[in-house]
Structure formats: structure tokens, C-alpha cells
Amino acid sequence: MKKSLARILFLALALCLVAGGAWAKTLKIGSISPLTGPYAADGTDIKNGVLAAIDAFTAAGGVPGYDKIELDAQDDASCDGKQTVAAANKLASQSGDNKIAGVVGAYCSGATIPASEILDEAGIVMISPGSTAEKVTERGLKYMFRTCGRDDDQSKAVGKFMKDYLKAKTVFIVDDKTTYSQGLADNVEKECKALGLTVIEHDHVNAGDRDFSAVLTKVKSANPDVFYISLQNSSSGGLMVSQAKRVGITSKLVAQDAVFHPQLIDNAKEAAEGMYLTFGFIDENSPAYQSFAKIYSAKYGKIGAYSSYAYDAATALLTAIKNSGSTDAEKIRAELLKMDMPGAAKRIKFKENGDSGSNYIVLVIKGGKFVNFWDPETGKTF
Template sequence: MKRLMLLCVAMLAVVLLAGCGGGEEKTAGEGKVLEIGSISPLTGPYAADGNDIKNGALTAIEVVKSEGGIPGFSDITLSSQDSACDPRQAVAAANKLINEEVSGVIGAYCSSATIPASETLAEENIVMLTPASTSEKVTERGLKYMFRTCGRDDDQSKAAATFIRDFLKAGNVYIVDDKTTYSQGLADNLEKLCPEYGIEVLAHDHVNQGDKDFSAVLTKVKAANPDVFYVSLQNSATGALMLTQAKRMGIDAEILAQDAVYHPQLMEIAKDAANGVYLTFGYTDKESESYKRFLDAYKPKYGDPGAYSAYAYDSAMAYLKAVKQAGSADADKVRQALLDMTFEGASKRIDYKSNGDSGSNYVIQVVRDGEFVNFWDPQTGEKF
């Protein structure tokens, strides 16, 4: 009887030990599943961009799996969580992914969601790569496992100021933002640069997230009669409403927007009101082999790419390449592999620096005949 009891205790101990080690077994070892997560707004006003991010990450996984996967892992899965661009919901999404024992996260979209979510993930040593959050604060907090594939607000603001001064030859600007971390941060940066660039800021006004009637602020813009109307809003749907109402009101100014309005739905909603609008966005060579490879995998399943589809694809691809190079999903090994690698991505050349940034390459695009077209390079001062 004693021997039987000892055997039962020993067997129970084995079961308990196996259960305690489950998290590590799911992400390391021969034949295990590599589980990664994504955080982005899958519902609400930013859902178009959020689903683009999810789909970009899924496309990278599909491409890697079609090429034989990653040695040591039998499968790669993605758990997509909805942030709704809300800080509290983003933290809840991060905690859910932690409970699911993911080893890396792609996201988020809004900087106001990425910042708190990344702090939660950092506590568990989980690598995070954002394809869309441009606030400088994302990579200036010293988080060891935080990486950014897109550019930064301060660099985007310089591109905008250079365009206003050197190409448009404009003397003044009227700035409007929607008070989000991203939009206001970008607008604030431009306002600070304007005196240095010889540009007068006639006013810096604000609207609220979710507003649909912009007549009050647009009345002030029209009365000011600016050379340039700078629109810094969090998404393309809101931007489309602003453009439509500005055209209807007869505002006669060059309109310059930013990367958050870069989405096919801008033209779908605004139609003719979008034509001739300029915006800052990272340069992507759509004739490159890496972009064509991405497009061939993405478009049949998800349609035309959105603003951050390629950046999300590159973020996920970088993570998967790093796991393969490291031979492990261990955070420190993956981090080092990310810092060591360079490759031609779909969106840009990927080369992460020690602070997690990958550099900025902003150019000016213009909406022409319902499409975004590369227009002017701030680095060279030349048209494309």
C-alpha cells in the first residue's frame, strides 16, 4: 500500500511539473507551436487600419509557412486582439496575450494604445514590434523589447515643414488636430518647427475624436485664408469627412495631411474632395521584388493593402526571421537577432537600431485620379 501511495505521489509530481513548464514548451523545442499576437483596432472608427495590420501579420505567417516554416516549430499561429485605440482596452489585450503565452506581438496602431500595452508586455519580457505608432515616446522610454518598423513623428514633421517652405513656397499655415497622442504630437512638432522654417502659424486648433461636423473649425480656417491647411487626424474616414466639408465650404488653400489618412477609403468617402490633397508617408518602392512578393500574397485574400499592411507584414516577417536566426523564441536571443539583421522589406529596408527604431523615409504623396502617387522627395527637393 505504501509503495502504491508513493507511486501516486510521484506521478502527481510529474504532472504538476509538466503543467508548470507549459508556457516554455509552447514556444520552444522540436515540433512546438510558435504563438504570436497582434494588437490593433478591429472595431470602431479605426477598424480599417487595424484589420490591415492583422492581415499584414497573417500574410507574413502564411508566406513563411509556405516556404517550410521555422525549424523546431510545427506551426505558427496569430492571436489577434482588439485595442479599439483605447489605452485601457490595449492593456487588457496585452494581458490576454500574456495569458495565451505568446512570444511576440505585432502592434498596435494608435500610439496612445501602443505605449501602455508595450509597458505591460515588457514586464513579461515579450518582444513588441509596432508597424504604425509614430510618436517619439514609443522608443524613447528605454524598453528593451520595443521595436518600430514605421517612421517617427519628428521626422514626419520635418518633411512637412520642408515641403511647405521649399515646394509650396507658403508663408503661413493653419493647423488642426484631433487631440490624440499621435495627431496632436505630430501637429505640435510642426508648430514648433515653423518659426525655424520661416512659416507663420495662423492658428493651431483642435477637434474631438468621433466628430462628424467640422463646420465650426472650418469656418475659422476659411476666415483666416491660410496658404496651407494642415490636417492631422487619426484616421482616413475622419480625414475624408474633413476634406469633403472643406471643399463644400470653399476653402481655398493647399491641404497637407499625414500618414494616418493614407488608406483607399479616403478616396472612397471623399471622392473628388480628396484630389490634389498632399500627405506625408514613408516611401515604398512598389516596383521592388519584395513589395511585389508581399502584394501577390496579400491581395488575393485581403484586397488592396491599406496604409500599414506592408509595415505589419515587415514587422511580423522581421520577428519570424529573428526567431529562425536565433533558433529560439527566447526574448533576449530574438532581440539580438533583430538588431543584427538587415533585409529588404515590402515597405522599406529593415535595419533596427539599438533603441528599436528602423529609421524614417518620409516623402510627399498626392491624391491623383483616386490614387496615392509619390510626388516630392524632401531629401532631394525633386519631384518623382
Template sequence: MAKRIIGLLALALTLCAGAVQAAPLKIGVLAPISGSSAADGNDIVKGVKTAVEVVKAEGGIPGFDSIEVDVQDDACDPRQAVAGANKLANSKVAGVVGAYCSSATIPASEVLNEEKITMITPASTNPKVTERGFKYMYRMCGLDSQQAIAAVKFMKDQLKAKSVFILDDKTTYSQGLANYVADEAKKAGLNIVAVEHVNEGDMDYSAVLTKLKDSNADVFYMSLQNSSAGIRMIKQLRQMGIKSAVLSQDAVYHPNFIKEAPEQAQGVFFTFGYADKNAPVYKKFLEKYTALNGEPGAYSAYSFDSAYALMTAIKAAKSTDADKIRAELMKMNLPGASKVIKFQENGDSGSNYVIYKVTGEAFKEYYNPETNKLF
């Protein structure tokens, strides 16, 4: 009898303690907060924090008294990404949004998958991210292979290009995407006049741009790791009077590209995911994000959706167990800010790449590869 009374008292004390102070829900973020990709990394953090505020306004998540965001800086460095992933695992996060660079996401996901922690990348497009059969790895953006198809279709069907000059900066992301573009260009019958490389962090591109000018290529495909490199390159390209049409990709697509090179950026084309800005969820995201942070960056909506999907799954599962979260993510058909979120078995969520053109102070929707029509 005495043992039973003691047991009941212990249970009562446990329940009372839980009622007084419930545990916080911890959401991890792995992103480049420092280094050349810091603009995108900080946009990712802001997108996650915006999603947290939206969830809190919707009533929060039962069982948790608060939602905390634990940010780790990976600086797009593989070793720093692994260290950050270990820190997040040790702090018992329920899931991680990140990383930005594929070179950081791939090694970090090995740590998190082994620890059974959900990871959703809003930005890493290298196919290897979801090709390894990792049960707890998901992707909100599209893939390099899908982006390359959209890029080459635009070159051939809209620009009527016959030749293309391809350049990357040797990073896992930019070189991988450039390789896919080269493969698709060959299939489409385009003449690849050159595939050149620069180093990430280079300041002077005159040597490779001279080759571009001499080639008279119809299209210059500029695959770089971040917008800061794109800004330097487009300024030097315009100064040299190069006439090739310029097509770049999602890493260079950032408001800073226009802000820092307002004249030189005019007419540059980009592949990036299409977001319906009249959709209710996008409007909710934009209103909250703008109030907290100002203008969204390139990956703000993708990171918002990654965090919102994660928290929605946790709420539905009533658990932070990765297998229970996965069960909810797999049956999800959730309207998001960037797209309708619906994951495939391998963790991908599909692509929605379209072509944008810098016009005035904005990226304007220009061409839809699926319909083969201009907007």
C-alpha cells in the first residue's frame, strides 16, 4: 500500500511539474551566417523565424510552452556544417531547416539522419541530397537536373540560341548545375563553345570574360555560388561590352543583385521557382515577414515553408519522433508560400522553375517552360 501511495505521489508531482513548465520546442537552422553566402543564409533564418511567429499566432503547438530557434553557422563549409549538425543534435532539436550550400547539406545530413532528426533543405539543389536513401532528409526547392531542363528549353525555344558559353566557380552546387546544363544543351543540339571555371572568391574575371567576348556565344550561362559573385561578374561583363544574353540561376537570384548593380542587371535572365503571390499563404508569409524583416530574400519563402511544414507535421503527429513526423510529411498536401507542399517518397517536393527577367527594380516573371509561353 505504501509503495502505491508513493507511486501516486510521484506521478502527481510529475504532472504538476509538467503543467507548471512545459518544455520548449526547438527548431534548428543550419545556414551560412558568415562568408560570401551570408545574405542567403540570413534570409533562411528570417524565413524560419517568420514561420515560428505564424505558428504561434495560430495557437502554437500543444505540449510545448514555446518555440525556440537554434541557429548554427555552417559558412558553406563541409566541416563546419558537420560541427553545426552535431551541436543541433546535442541540443535535442526536433528538426533542422538547412542548409543552403549542397556541400554543407550533404555531410550535415549524414549526422542528422543517423541521429534520426528531420532535415528539410530550402535551397540545396544537388540531386545527391535525396539520392542516398536517407529516411529523414527532405527538400523544399527543386533539383539541378530540373533547373537545367528549364534553362536549356528557354535558351532554345525563346532566345533561339545556337551557342552557349558555360561558366561555374567549382563549388559542388555551381559546377553540378553547370554540368547538367551542358548535358541538356548537348541533347538540345546547342553548340557549347566553352565550359570554363573560376574560383569562388575571385575578384577579377577579365581573363574568362575575354574568352566569352571572343567566342560570340549567343548565351552566357553564369553558374555561381552566390549573388555577390554575380554582382562582380555582371559589372565587369557590362564594362567589357559583351553582347551575349546572360542567363543565371537560383543562387545569384537575390534582391542584392539588382540593388548593387541596378544598371548592369537590366535584362539578365534567371531560373527560379514560381510562387503565386496572390495565394493566401504567400500573402500571410509576406505580411509577417515584411513586418519583421523587410523585403524577403531569394530563399525566404522556401525556408518559411520548410519550417511551417515541419511544425505542421509535429503538431499533427503530436510528437517529435522522426518516424511519426515522416508519416505526417508523406501525406501532406499543404498550401505553402512557395508552392503546394507535397513530398515524394525520396523527400523531394517537385520543382516549379520559371524564367525571370530583371526589369527596372524587380525580377519579373518572363517565361513558363511547362506551357512554353511568356507570362
């Protein structure tokens, strides 16, 4: 008796869902980013960036033919790719009214690479806001795009900065062994050698370490001109920078895009003053950034490093769906390649391989803020 009742209820529920689908049509997009675990801060920024883009897009009229836009935000918890693959499979397996029209993500390069293979095969466009490893767009995948820059460009920018501006002769490199951080550090090492700088040592720590006293003591006794820090996130970055100060390292500190986050300054405080890092140039006075910042900070608080890149990725995706009038990956891709519009982080204009170009500049931390400092294009300070 009980069983049959349950069965009827279940049927009724299923019917409601089907009928509900017919009445209100929802456009579904997905996101994959680490919402828990060590990279949760950046992952949450990415999710919020996508949500802010959906808010903005809905307020501007939405996508014709749909009543609302919904986000299926997947958590891949870490950077190892295992859970990212599971998340990608989950998104790719949705069908019918729940079909995912496109995905924003993932965050870490080591996660984006395996996940994109699955999504590409399933015919779903993926736009990464933060995976900067070169390999991401160099595998001939049709539906892989990114709004951030590339690490080979980033290492060129930082190499030039160390040689031309800091006039450094010796460099000590430390990375934390993720696809991204080690890949970038390797590129920087190569770049330094090409430019004639001496790399005293290229050491590694483990992602998620909190005690860096041993390696920092090593750096101190090596006393390089530049201590180059390539870590996967701002949490480790903050810890390393404040400990570096305490150990008494006087070398110039240079870091990269993954530690660009207000959290770095919150944690390291005065110890972060005067450190340099590379990040894509964001014109905070542009109208596109201003309108993004207004929407984002009203609802989601502090703007993180990749909030604007995620916002741009979602905006590009939704615009392509709107313009093509379809959720077919081939048509979305065609629209994305045609696209040329101002974005919050930078101009949204994709190349054939999915890259959107790099515009790395050097920033300095001054007065508790990230300040644009040096432009490798012109070789001049801002």
C-alpha cells in the first residue's frame, strides 16, 4: 500500500517537473571551480563572477526564448583533476531541458585540461577564466576558450622586468608543483637563462604547505637579487611572503597572477609592501569594468582576482548563445570567434585556438593596494 502511494507521488512529481519544463523555459549553463578545499577562495570568486554576469544579462533582457538563466555550479574541490572530470561528466550527461549550453571553468590548469577533453567530446563549449598554462589551448580542441592570458607570455613579461627594471643578476625560484605553478616557474627559469640571469636554484614546496621556514632559510643564505614565487594561490602566497619577511629575506619579491588577490595583502600586511607581481592589465576606469564592479560588489562583496575574468567568460558565452539563437556548440563557437567587445577584464576577442591574448603588466603592492607599476610593452612605469 505504502509502496504504491510512493509510486503515485513519484509519478505526479515527475509529471509536474516535465510540465514545469514546458511552461517555463530555462537556459542552463555550468561552471566548474573549487568551492571547497585549498582553492575555495578563487573558486568562489569565479562562481560569483558567473552569477553576476547572469544577473547583468538578465537585467538587460536575457536570452530570447528563455524565461531565465540558471547556473549549475559544480565544485571540483581541488586542482588534481579527478573531481573536475567527475564534474565535467556530470555536466556533459545532462540532457533534454537540463542540457548545459556551455561551461565556465575550470580554475587550475591541471583541472581544466582533463575536463575540457570530456566537454569537447560532448560538444559543450568551455571558457576558462583562469587557466593560464600554454597547453590548455594547444591541444587542438574545438570548443576550448579562455579569457585569461598565457604563461609563456607571463614569463616573458616578468623576465623582461627582472632584467630591465630590477637589473637583477641572480634569481631563486620556488614553486608548489601544480601544473600551473610549476609550468610557469619552468618557463621563468628558461626565460631567465635566455636573458643571461643566473638561476641559483629552482626549489619546490608542496601545495597546501603552511610552513616554509626551511626553504626560506635557504633563500636567505643564497641571497639572490630576486626571489621569484610561483604558488597556486594567494593563501599560500600570503603565508610565504610574511614568513619571508620574518626570516629576514631582503631580495626583491616577484610573484605571479595566482597570488593576485586581496587575501594576499590581508594576510601578509606590511610584509607584502613593495613586492611585485604580474597580472593581466585591467583598466578599472573603463565603463565595462565599472558596471561589472557595481553589480558584483553589491551582491558578492570583495572582487577577487578572477571575478572579472569569470564575468567576461560568462558574458561571452551568453552573448554567443543569444546572437546565434542556439545552444549548439558549433554555432556558439562561430559567434565567439566573431565576437569583439569590451569586457570587464580586457577586450573579449578570441583567436582561432581559443586564446584571447595576453596583456601582462607588473603591479606593485603599495599602501595595502595593488598598483599598476610597469608595462613590459613600453618598458616604462605607469
